[in-house]
Amino acid sequence: MDSDRFQRGQATLSSIHGHIGEGVMKALGDIAPEFARFIIEFPYGDIYARGILSPRERQIATISSLVTLGHSPKELRAHIQGGLNVGCSRQDIVEVIMQMAVYAGFPAAVNALLVAKEVFAELDERGQQAAETGRP
Template identity: 50%
Template sequence: MTHQSPNAGESRLDRGKRVLAEIDGEAGHKVIAALQDIAPDFATYILEFPFGDIYSRPGLDLRAREIATIAALTAMGNATPQLKVHIEAGLNVGLTREEVIEIIIQMAVYAGFPAALNGLFAAKEVFAARGLSLGEQG
C-alpha cells in the first residue's frame, strides 16, 4: 500500500478514519468499536491524533512507521494487544513475517530478552491466525 498524504479540506477525524482503514483494516475498527460504549471520545482522539495527524505526515511511509511502532511496542514489553494490532498492520503495509521477527529480535539488544520473547510470542499468534509461513506477506 502506498502512503496517502493529507487531502486539502479533509478533517482530522476523516483523515484518521481513512488512514486507520488503510493500515489496520478490520483490527483497527474493532479497537475503535470496542471503545464506543465506554469512552467514545477516546476513540475519536485515537482517530484524530495518531492516525489523522501523525501517521498521515509525509516524512515516512506507512511501512517505516509500522517498523518503528512494532519496535517501540516490543520494547515497552507491556503492550501485547497493541503490538498484535501493529504486527497485523505491518503485514498489511508490506512487511514480511521474517522482517517482523527481525524487528522484534533487534529489540532484545535495547529492551532485553523478556520483552523480545513476549514480542515473538505475540507475533507467533498473529502469524498463526493468518496461516503464514516464513517469508510470506500478510
C-alpha cells in the same frame, strides 16, 4: 470536532489495520467515545498521515516501541498485523523484534516473538480455511 482530522484519521487507520481498527474503535466507543475519537484524530489523522515516513516505516517504528514497552500485547498484535498489511514481511517483523532484545531485553523480545508467532499462526489457519472453503 475537526472533521478533516477525523476523516483523514479514519482513512489512515483503515489503510493500515482494515476492519480490525474499526472494531477497536467501536469497543472503545462503548466506554470512552471521546478517547476513541482522540486516537483516530491524533495518531492516525495527524501523525501517521504526515507522509514523511512510509506506512511500512511507521509500523516498524511502532512495533519496535511496543516491544520496548513490553506491556502492550494487544496493541503489538494489531501493529504486527498492520505491518503485514503495509508491506512488512514476517521476516522483517521477526528481525525488528530480535533487534529490540538489545535495547529492551530478552524477556520483552521473547514475549513479542510469541505474539508474532500467534498472529502468523492465525493468518495461516485463516489461509488454510479459505483455501478449503474457497472463501477468505
